[in-house]
Amino acid sequence: MSNVATTAPAPAAPPPVEKLKIKVDGREIEVPKLMPDWQGRLQPTTMLQACQIAGAEVPHYCYHPKLPVAGNCRMCLVEFGTPMMGPDRKPVLNPDGTPKIAKSVLPYEPGTPRGAIACATPISPGMEIYPGSAATQQMREAVLESLLINHPLDCPICDQAGECKLQEYSVEHGQANSRFVETKVHKPKAVDLGPRIVLDDERCILCTRCIRFSRDIAGDDALGIVNRGSYNTIAAWKEGAFDNNYTLNTVDLCPVGALTSRDFRFKMRVWFLKETRSVCTSCSTGCNITIGSREDVIHRYEPRDNDAVNAAWMCDAGRLNYKWVGRPDRLKEVRRRNADGTSDRIPWETAIREITARLSNAVSGSVAVVASARQTTEELHLLKKLANRFGAITDSVPRTGEADRLLVSADRNPNSNGARLTGIAYTEMGIRLPEIAEGIRSGSIRTLVVFGEDVTQHGIGADLLARLETLVVSDILPNPTTAAAHYLLPGCAHAEKRGTYINGKGRLQRFLKAVEPHGDARPEWEFLRELVTAVTAQAVPATLEGLFNEMSDGIPAFGGVRWAGIGDLGVNVTI
Amino acid sequence: MSFSVPSKLEAELDELATHYPQKRSASLMFLHALQEHFGFISRDAVEWTATKLGLQPINVYELVTFYPMFRQEKLGRTQVRVCRTLSCALAGAYELRDHFCKNLGLDTAKHGPQTTPDGKFTVEFVECLASCGSAPVVMVNDDLLEKVTAADAEKVLTRGRVTE
Numbered sequence: 135m136s137n138v139a140t141t142a143p144a145p146a147a148p149p150p151v152e153k154l155k156i157k158v159d160g161r162e163i164e165v166p167k168l169m170p171d172w173q174g175r176l177q178p179t180t181m182l183q184a185c186q187i188a189g190a191e192v193p194h195y196c197y198h199p200k201l202p203v204a205g206n207c208r209m210c211l212v213e214f215g216t217p218m219m220g221p222d223r224k225p226v227l228n229p230d231g232t233p234k235i236a237k238s239v240l241p242y243e244p245g246t247p248r249g250a251i252a253c254a255t256p257i258s259p260g261m262e263i264y265p266g267s268a269a270t271q272q273m274r275e276a277v278l279e280s281l282l283i284n285h286p287l288d289c290p291i292c293d294q295a296g297e298c299k300l301q302e303y304s305v306e307h308g309q310a311n312s313r314f315v316e317t318k319v320h321k322p323k324a325v326d327l328g329p330r331i332v333l334d335d336e337r338c339i340l341c342t343r344c345i346r347f348s349r350d351i352a353g354d355d356a357l358g359i360v361n362r363g364s365y366n367t368i369a370a371w372k373e374g375a376f377d378n379n380y381t382l383n384t385v386d387l388c389p390v391g392a393l394t395s396r397d398f399r400f401k402m403r404v405w406f407l408k409e410t411r412s413v414c415t416s417c418s419t420g421c422n423i424t425i426g427s428r429e430d431v432i433h434r435y436e437p438r439d440n441d442a443v444n445a446a447w448m449c450d451a452g453r454l455n456y457k458w459v460g461r462p463d464r465l466k467e468v469r470r471r472n473a474d475g476t477s478d479r480i481p482w483e484t485a486i487r488e489i490t491a492r493l494s495n496a497v498s499g500s501v502a503v504v505a506s507a508r509q510t511t512e513e514l515h516l517l518k519k520l521a522n523r524f525g526a527i528t529d530s531v532p533r534t535g536e537a538d539r540l541l542v543s544a545d546r547n548p549n550s551n552g553a554r555l556t557g558i559a560y561t562e563m564g565i566r567l568p569e570i571a572e573g574i575r576s577g578s579i580r581t582l583v584v585f586g587e588d589v590t591q592h593g594i595g596a597d598l599l600a601r602l603e604t605l606v607v608s609d610i611l612p613n614p615t616t617a618a619a620h621y622l623l624p625g626c627a628h629a630e631k632r633g634t635y636i637n638g639k640g641r642l643q644r645f646l647k648a649v650e651p652h653g654d655a656r657p658e659w660e661f662l663r664e665l666v667t668a669v670t671a672q673a674v675p676a677t678l679e680g681l682f683n684e685m686s687d688g689i690p691a692f693g694g695v696r697w698a699g700i701g702d703l704g705v706n707v708t709i
Numbered sequence: 710m711s712f713s714v715p716s717k718l719e720a721e722l723d724e725l726a727t728h729y730p731q732k733r734s735a736s737l738m739f740l741h742a743l744q745e746h747f748g749f750i751s752r753d754a755v756e757w758t759a760t761k762l763g764l765q766p767i768n769v770y771e772l773v774t775f776y777p778m779f780r781q782e783k784l785g786r787t788q789v790r791v792c793r794t795l796s797c798a799l800a801g802a803y804e805l806r807d808h809f810c811k812n813l814g815l816d817t818a819k820h821g822p823q824t825t826p827d828g829k830f831t832v833e834f835v836e837c838l839a840s841c842g843s844a845p846v847v848m849v850n851d852d853l854l855e856k857v858t859a860a861d862a863e864k865v866l867t868r869g870r871v872t873e
Contacts, residue, residue: 358767360774371755371766 154179157262158188165257172200178256181263182210185252190265193274193303195281195389196341197253200446202350207281207341209303211249211273214238217260225260235262249273274307282312284319284364285390286336294391296404300339319364327357328376330396330450331384335367338392344368344384351447352540354378368392379449379538386436386446395434397454402426402433410648411438411702413635415508415628416452417535418545420637422703423448425456425629425648432456432629432649440703443641449542456629459649463612465624466653477622482654482661489621490668492604493524493581501526502570502579504594505558506586507533507547509658510633511642512678514549514556515685516662517585521558523670524581527573529566530559531587543638548628551636551709555691567593574598582606585658586625588613608658624655631657632678634700636707642695643704712753718746722761732762736772740779749780785824785831787869790848793834796841805845806834808862830869 152167165184168176180203185192195207215237218226226234240246247269257263264270281300289295321335340359345368349355356376360369370376385395407426414421414435421444426434435456437448468485471477480488493501501524505517521528530553537544553559560566571594573579580603582594590596590613599605599618607619616622630651634644651657659681663674675681679697686692691708699705714722722742726735736758743754750773752766759766773779791797791806807817809832815823822833840846843855849865 355765356767358765358771360767360771362775362777369767369770371770 154257154259156184156257156260158185158190159264159266160262161188163188172198172202180253181212181214181250181255181257181261182252184257185212185263185265190263192252192265193299193307194253195299195339196343198343198387200351201343201346201387203254204342204346205251205254207339208251208277209274209281210252211270211277212252213247213249213264213267213269213273214255215262215264216258233260235260247273271307274303275309278303278307279309279313281339282308283314284321284336285339286318288337291400292334292337292391293394293399293404294337294388298391299389321365321367325369326374327370327393328374328381330454331376331381332394332396332399333368334392334394335369337390338368339390340366340368341389343387343389344393347380347384347387348376348378352378352380352383354380357384379451379542380447380540382450382453383437383447398434402428407433408648410629410646412629412645412648413548413643414448414452414455415548415635416449416455416546417543418547418550418638419444419541419543420548420635420641420643420704421448421452421541422643423453427629427648430649432459438702442703442706443637443639443643444541447541449538449540451542458611459627459629461611464652464655465609465612465616465622466655467622467624468654469619469622471618471620471622482656482664485621485623486661486664486668489604489606489665493520493665493669496524496581496604498525500524500579501581501583502573503528503558503583504567504570504585504587504589504592505530505553505583507531507550507553507559507563508586508628509549509553510628510631511549511552511556511636512633512681512685513585513658513662514553514558515681515688516659516666516674517583518556518558519666519672519674520583520662520669526583527566527570527579528558529570530563531567531589531592532563545638548637549635551638551640551707552634555636555689555707555709556685564592570594571598574601577601580604584608584615584619586610588615590614590618608661610655623658623661624651624653625658626651626655630655631659633657633659634682636709637704640707640709641704642692642700642707644697644700712751712757714743714757715746718742726762733764733768736762736764736769740769740773744779749783751781780822782824783828784822785829785869787830787865788848788850789830789832789865790835790838791832792836792838792840792844792846792848794837794841796844797838797846800844802834802845805847805857805859805862806832808859809866812862812866830866 153164154167155164165179165187169179169183171177182192192210194210196204215235217233218236220226228234238248240248323334325333327333345357348357356370359366361367382395385393406428410425412423412425414423422438422440423435424438435453439446467479468482469477470480503517503521503526505514507530533546534544535546582602582605584607586609596614605619606621607616608623608625609616610625628645629648632647634642636642667674675684682697686695695705722739725738726732729735739758744750755769756766759769789809791802793802810817813825813830822831824831838846845857847854847857
């Protein structure tokens with residue numbers, strides 16, 4: 135049922151597009167006769183799409199470009215007209231030669247305009263649409279007034295306030311005072327719809343976006359409208375039963391404050407949030423996200439539209455997987471472990487100098503690098519440079535789970551392809567880990583560099599780590615490997631730095647920094663750059679942009695893409 | 710209390726579902742049959758129908774809640790439906806319903822069908838019963854009573870009280 139486009143539709147030579155000439159608010163424009171519908175299939179262009187092309191905003195609630203058209207909110211009503219036809223089926227002309235337009239009116243009341251819903255009405259040649267006319271304005275006011283009849287108007291305590299379509303359109307098309315003097319219908323409040331969703335039925339305007347998303351995209355026909363007339367209520371069959379891995383998308387889709395996220399509810403006013411373009415790290419799909427943060431605290435992830443990756447959705451598991459970033463036990467200090475088992479906090483310069491000294495003495499072949507496929511491509515590239523200096527064995531750790539039919543990928547590493555393309559890992563990730571373990575056991579490997587993984591979980595136990603001369607570990611949260619490290623370098627979560635990931639389908643995507651790192655922690659690429667410069671005595675670009683461009687030049691699969699060329703939606707690389 | 714549909718009824722319904730190009734179209738017929746048999750449509754009946762027709766329970770539940778004459782609770786043995794549309798309202802339908810309610814100890818201010826605790830009566834307002842010329846009219850179970858007076862109402866109540 136679902137048709138989320140997860141590959142870039144890149145036709146080599148698009149066929150010539152048949153265009154229609156129409157007028158929007160008196161301005162003539164050409165629009166394609168056919169345009170993609172919610173599933174990407176070509177369908178006759180609607181008035182709403184034509185108005186969007188013309189740059190005229192048509193307010194709407196139930197219409198969503200990625201959902202089937204329902205046409206039930208009536209907010210997109212517009213006045214329109216079509217060329218008048220004579221009995222000879224030829225256009226009737228005005229004295230000046232222009233075609234005469236017959237405005238759509240009520241059949242027995244020619245003075246009253248008869249609007250049409252722009253979301254579901256196809257355009258025809260010569261049509262004139264009047265999204266800015268007084269009649270259209272009046273229709274919108276009437277629809278909005280009707281939608282607000284039973285609305286509780288509780289904006290001051292509503293989570294949606296600030297990003298609420300009802301609020302926005304009320305400012306534009308609403309009235310300051312309600313004419314409704316009757317008693318409002320009361321509906322259920324704080325309904326436990328599912329483990330992650332709380333529903334306030336009184337705020338609902340019954341646009342059915344949530345129903346359509348659940349049925350047609352998530353494939354879990356769990357929601358419906360019960361009761362009748364003004365008692366209409368969104369409901370699930372059983373309380374708490376709305377529990378698929380995509381339920382939180384309905385909160386994004388809800389144009390009002392009816393569907394709220396249990397996680398975000400009453401936590402933060404949305405206008406305080408700083409929005410940062412980023413990428414989800416929970417699996418190799420790499421859904422595009424917007425991080426909402428305030429004063430270095432992340433409050434939510436929201437999906438960001440990208441037709442080449444995640445359309446407009448993301449899974450609940452990925453969306454809620456942000457709390458570890460702010461965990462109090464984050465590694466915050468650069469530490470050196472002494473022979474007696476105690477450890478000291480040392481400055482970065484000391485750590486880099488001492489590690490450089492130790493590595494400089496290392497014999498070729500006696501070094502191994504285990505780098506996580508959760509590190510950025512730039513960091514993996516620097517680690518590979520470091521490894522090349524010593525002819526070191528490198529590998530990464532596979533991380534798998536169950537895939538689903540929509541977005542979740544079986545590969546739970548966000549940057550497996552980055553690890554492969556930079557040469558850190560092989561097609562079969564983790565294949566050389568036993569070799570590293572054996573090397574440590576036999577004493578041929580004396581130095582191990584671990585980035586972002588707990589190797590004790592992957593065949594290199596604490597007993598083996600104890601045999602090493604030098605163990606350099608960078609991580610974000612404490613684990614048995616960080617406990618054994620001779621040098622512990624605190625790293626950054628993706629939200630605290632910039633970088634790129636290459637997703638499972640070869641989409642190279644960049645993410646930006648949303649919050650500051652904890653304590654001494656620095657982006658790994660920064661201190662890796664210092665280390666690589668010191669160890670290899672080669673110049674390494676000092677900016678992330680420069681570093682990326684240098685890496686791109688060295689990896690043919692990247693096709694010479696520049697940092698600036700990645701854009702917000704990423705580019706495809708050969709995998 | 711476990712829910713079970715007699716095998717004869719189930720066979721009839723299975724056959725009925727084959728009459729429709731889409732099984733879902735048989736939903737209303739299923740619900741009518743189940744209400745006919747059980748007197749009301751329980752949550753089990755909704756789930757049973759959904760399973761039979763390859764639907765989700767919410768799809769069937771939408772229908773059940775949309776139509777007021779699909780009952781979600783067991784009704785009284787004597788069901789009194791008082792017409793309240795214009796002609797009957799003018800002819801005293803409201804007084805008539807109040808009369809029923811007061812005599813049965815029901816709340817006159819409450820909306821919707823009300824059933825007496827002993828399960829003998831259900832009283833409710835309904836819309837037009839299509840007998841405006843003989844207003845006020847009342848349906849008692851399947852019988853239409855015309856030009857109903859307080860005395861007629863008493864008869865209905867007396868008969869209902871003794872019914873097994």
